[in-house]
Amino acid sequence: MPEVPSMRDHVGSLEKGLGVIEILATHPAGLTLTETAERAGLTRAGARRLLLTLVAAGYAGQNGRVFALTPKLLSLSRMWLEGTSLWSFAEPFMRAVATEMNESCSAAVLSGHDVVYVARIPGARIMRVALQVGTRLPAYCTSMGRVLMSGMTQEQLADFLGGAVIEPNTPKTITDRHEIARKVRQAAEQGFALVDEELEIGLRSIAVPIRDRQGAIAAAINVSAQSARFSVAEMETAVLPPLKRAAEKIEGFFTVQ
Incomplete structure (x- = not known):
């Protein structure tokens, strides 16, 4: 004891x-x-x-x-994640989604104005950005970032976006803060966020929240897919259902802790 x-x-x-x-x-x-x-x-x-x-x-x-x-605090988190990770339990559910979709499945939390990857099952395709546990990406133009922001109040979101550096990664990147806020509110209403080639041309991603026992958004899980393989509509009809099922199973762990 x-x-x-x-x-x-x-x-x-x-x-x-x-x-x-x-x-x-x-x-x-x-x-x-x-x-x-x-x-x-x-x-x-x-x-x-x-x-x-x-x-x-x-x-x-x-x-x-x-x-x-x-970000210095992340060095402690990363050492911990590389040891006994709370996210190791989620990998079987994420791997099942990645296998079914033949695309990558990742989980992330919010840190500053970025999302930080805490678990990842890579897909077969090659991305311009190499992603792994500990990788940081801007929250404003990623599906997981918008899901994580959807748990903020309107005032918190305004402060968050006001302090973020927002730049175009591709010609499709939304850089207007009011439009980003609208997308975040839409994610809150729909229960998912879909980002179409805003981070990288040829890359679409869809994310759903992982909630803790109090119902607050603790993390997000997503599938990133090649735009040539899945249309925007197919991301919602084919990818979203198994992603939601995986999220529910992962949330079950948060509930019993």
């Missing part, structure tokens, strides 16, 4: 610091000192010390009055 720490062994400042990290992780666009203190139940002075410590250690960055986590 694990040892139960006594109050003498309990490091309150570490617990508070981890709490601040968790709060910042749920606000990718960042928070001000006052917002962080309020959400963490800390004084402004206490929150300031913790935030500046995270900045000094490189785990958070400061842009004016706003504090946000940095």
